[in-house]
Amino acid sequence: MSTVQEHAVRCAVIGAGAWGTAIADRLSRNGHAVTLWAREADVVETVNTRHENVRFLAGASLHPALRASSDMAAALAGARLVVYAAPSHVLRPVVASGAVHIERDAVLSVATKGIERETLALMTDVVAGEAQGRAVVAISGPSFAAEVASQQPTAVVAACDSAAAAELVQSTMSAPEFRVYTSDDVxxxxxxxxxxxxxxxxxxxxxxxxxxxxxxxxxxxxxxxxxxxxxxxxxxxxxxxxxxxxxxxxxxxxxxxxxxxxxxxxxxxxxxxxxxxxxxxxxxxxxxxxxxxxxxxxxxxxxxxxxxxxxxxxxxxxxxxxxxxxxxxxxxxxxxxx
The missing domain is CATH 1.10.1040.10 (N-(1-d-carboxylethyl)-l-norvaline Dehydrogenase; domain 2)
Incomplete structure (x- = not known):
């Protein structure tokens, strides 16, 4: 199996902290059309004009094709793959705020690591509850954002009870320097x-x-x-x-x-x-x-x-x-x- 997606996939990354930005950059470098949603106006501005997230990932040169937006509906429009990277304590309201704009056949993936404090729900359960009817894939593994952004060799896991959804994340994100394994143990x-x-x-x-x-x-x-x-x-x-x-x-x-x-x-x-x-x-x-x-x-x-x-x-x-x-x-x- 190829380590790079052969066909471009429209992607949205929701959450422009260091990890979300690194994932968006990786997807963009793989040839996908990517919109990075950020709440902060200064993040949108520096990503789009300087190709750098000065606030959360200073010093990393981002792929010039990567675009940022503070418009959730615009970021999600047409996206076949949506990656959530918002902090765990705000993930639920972030997903809920854009749920009506998610494509019906989109695969959702969660790069946030955590357990929701109020409900003790895992992050995939939070996303599945707020955007029902779609496969949800967990992404985890040893991956400092700064090292991913500098293209250092990294390996992570994409886990879902749907093999097809996990394999979509695997093929879309994988690159010679970014290896994605699959699992069904979410x-x-x-x-x-x-x-x-x-x-x-x-x-x-x-x-x-x-x-x-x-x-x-x-x-x-x-x-x-x-x-x-x-x-x-x-x-x-x-x-x-x-x-x-x-x-x-x-x-x-x-x-x-x-x-x-x-x-x-x-x-x-x-x-x-x-x-x-x-x-x-x-x-x-x-x-x-x-x-x-x-x-x-x-x-x-x-x-x-x-x-x-x-x-x-x-x-x-x-x-x-x-x-x-x-x-x-x-x-x-x-x-x-x-």
Missing amino acids: IGVELGGALKNVMAVATGILEGLGMGFNPRAALMTRGLAEMTRLGVAIGARAETFAGLAGLGDLVLTCTGALSRNRAVGVAIGGGQTLEEALAGKESVAEGVLNTQSAKALADRAGVELPIIDATYRILFEGQAPRAAVAELMARELRAERD
Whole structure:
């Protein structure tokens, strides 16, 4: 199978943060007609006149054919593939605001990683609920936007219970430097993408405390066990968490210098409050929101998640990070495998 779509597809990318912009650029470079919807007038202006998203992806040179618009109806008109990349806490109203303009036969894909706080719904469920009757594909995997925009080799997963819809996303997005795999485990792919952000915050807290590689490795490994445990409890397959959307994204987000979630954790481990760590940030650190959602989802499913619980206590209940680490290390001894 070719790694580049042979026929151009009309695409809309809804949400012009760093990740949405990188996806729109990738699709445009693949020869598709792409409109990037942005709420911010300055983003539309700089994308269209300077071929750069100065606010959210400064320094990346965007494909000159990429067009941006703040008109949702115009962005969605005729689009066969719609990619949603709005932050998780605003995804539902963003989808709802344009639902009547989505083509009846469009395939919808979701690049947002998260769990809706109020409903504990995964992002594909949010989109499916607001734009009914269409296939919805989750996109996840280890993919810093800046590196995708600079055409560094990247691999992600497109997951859907419709093989045809997943393969459309695969063929439309794939390029020699951007490899897309398919999966039918939507829950596993989505949950891996959401929970790894929580683990990145936790890993950053350890780094902010001045701890070394041993604790980081322990936290990432046991964090992966927690991600898998919760996923299996709500219908995912364990092996998905050993793939790109689980282990792959976990390694990237917990160790990469470009990780916003890790940076927030470093600030908190270094003594800042959550409010101080988030102050002045243009982009959302999804791991903070997802810590609340993941804890609530685990409580509902009756699943024990010690690292996520500890992260929640640090972020929202004022527990000192060193005390939380000590509690984790003092837990009752047990076998490694559940």
